[in-house]
Amino acid sequence: MSMFDGFKFRKVTSPIHRLDPRAKFLYVCVVFVVAILFNELLPLLLLFLLQIPIIFVAGVQREWLRSMRGAALFAVIIFVMNFVFTYFFPGSIAGIVPPVNTFSEYFLIFERSLTLTFRFIVLIESFSVFFLTTSPDRLSLALQQSHVPYELCFAFTTAVRFVPVLAEEAQTIMDAQRARGLELEGGNFLKRVRNYVPVLIPLIVSAIRRSLELAEAMESRAWGATDKRTNLYVLKLAGGDYGLMFASFGGLALAVFARFYLTIPSITTLLAL
């Protein structure tokens, strides 16, 4: 199972799944803003931990862990890069004058890099929750009701609908060409790219043919009959959605207050290092 499974929608019902995607998107945006507001580790750790109960209520722990695992590599890269950068240019951290030599200073740099890494992790965390609990259908509906042109929403849902079909087709094409002696593993990079041509071309041709057939089918079902297209399903904001939006705005207000009116100690100072 790949990292991408951490973002694929799972058909499970939970209170989180039932929430309107627009409310959830607002929540994700608020998380994003709050994550950027702070340079200290403490609030970001808090933000990370606060979302954990949401994941459990939604029942998507296993998939979420997979997305975290996938993000782990990037997280490490971000951490290392930041550590090295801050080590050589520690001016961004108050109170350090190069060169870095005390343990407490090292720890500050470590903490700063961890903070920036957690910013990334928190974002992945909230995006993962969003996509795991929002069906592409409802997402498309949310987009439509947010006045995104229908053609784009339709393109989105159709693309999602055909992903498993394309995946299967790619596998079949690879099998068909392997059965003609095509080697898809091994060889240097250039050779491997060339070897994929007999797989890509049938895929692309098939995609073009499919688009034509889809267009015919759409036309035959009165596509474009009227500008005022209606919808069988309609998203309506309910109590839970308003609750989430209220909590998000509340959280944002608190965060802004904390950022500008409170001094948040770094863990280094707390541990009296």
Added chain:
Amino acid sequence: MIEVKNVSFTYPNGVEALKDVSLAVNRGEFVAIMGQNGAGKTTLVKLFNGLLKPAKGEVLVDGVSTRKVSVAKLARKVGFVFQNPDHQLFSETVEEEVSFALRNFGFGKRAIKKRVDWALGLLGLTQYREASPFMLSGGERKRVALASVLAWDPDYLILDEPTIGQDHRQKEKLRQFIVQLNAQGKTVIVVTHDVEFVAECAPRVVLMTQGRILAEGPAVDILTDRNLLAEASIVPPQMTQIFEGLKDFGLSEKVIDLEDGAKALLDFLGADG
């Protein structure tokens, strides 16, 4: 000889496609593997050229286990024509398409030319040599796919649902072609749910259902066994249906061929005077 010994296979998504299947196909045989969509026919034949490896049990091609050899090597002996020719076609000309596998298998330039000439001639495609395969009709593209497999003259030829989308005349030509190939010594394995086609070819029939081999034997025995066919969700051939309604007259039920049926009726009526 292709031997399947107690093979079980489950797809990654959990579908148990084959359950303890055993089968032997001798050189020079003509075998039809029949069953509903989902019975496991295509899964079974994909084991013959190593595209799939058995989870349990063994598949031996001419004595060598498919687990020990690459797909490319097995393909040299076991040719596989896929159901949809568009999953294979990618070249600029028919000639290039037909020579693709030959190049993969390392044939020399002169050998390639000879074989391509032969394969194109065999399938009536010589005039399309320089044509783009994408510009040909559906039936012609099917012939190009077949030519590209026959070009390397594999000992065993597998055809996956060759009659789909074909009209009556095309099926007739295909039938004659396959029978001729088999008469020339090629082992032919056809995977199909087209009962009429099998009734007209009268090969050895292997009947599958839900991942198991239900029965096997001459077509005239298998296709006239109502109970077997019902279990495999297959409709009997038209002639068999006609003769089923006549069994109380003492006429044999084992009729799948038009000429045989007519003869049986005429003999019966002639005998009556």
Added chain:
Amino acid sequence: MKGSLPLVTSRCTLAIIEASNLTYTYPGRKEPSLLDVSLTVKKGEFVVLTGPSGCGKTTLCRCFNGLIPHFYGGALEGDLRVAGLKVAEHEISELARHVGLVFQNPQNQLFSLSVEKDVAFGLENIGMLREEIQKQVDWALTMTGIEDLRDRAPHELSGGQQQRVAIASVLAMKPEVMVLDEPTSFLDPLGAQTIFEVIHDLNERLGITVILVEHRLDLASKYADHVIIMDEGKVLLDGEPRGIFGSEEARLIGVGIPKATRLYQVLERRGVHLRRMPLTSAEASQLLREVLK
């Protein structure tokens, strides 16, 4: 009298499709795909349209709902009226409410992530009110026997189920005519049988005129009131099934005449006469029993 319903329901003798001297060439091609095609289909008929590959049946289907000429372009000559509308003069989106078209590949006519949404697609496009859409979707699902598939995703369905969804989504728009272009090509015989039964049911119960393009004449012929055989862009045979399937011309064209009919012909030649020409195996059995006694 205007405004009063005719007392005879179901099969009236009004023509619902009238084609006169229809000729069509695809853009960029030199040879026409349809040559001087004239035919009449009466309301409520079940028409089986067949012929060798490339004979023009698919092209003709696309004329019925206006894909030709509006989607494909090209040169369309002659006259074609469907459900009273002149095809060349009306948009596809308007014709779609009178003529539904079901295609060969089940996969490529389903766009949504749930069956219910797919069936509603056409109705949403014409701007119908939600409550009305729900009613018609429910009705279409019931008529095609797939209510239990309502919330399923198309990718999870078998080919036969997908085709029934396609039929339901076309049916939901309550067309007078339903055209099906080789709908069972990718299905196994049992799946094909189910589709024919669904279509036959719609034809019988709702009076929808059906035009079915098929190669499997042994399965489809028993439902047909009217058979049309094409070859090389022309209509060669047009009439009732028995006359056509039994003809020498049909044999020469090379369509898949039912074995029951062929058996009848072989026996005729050898002096054994059955009371009637059978189209189906069951019929042949019955007729043979009479002779064998």
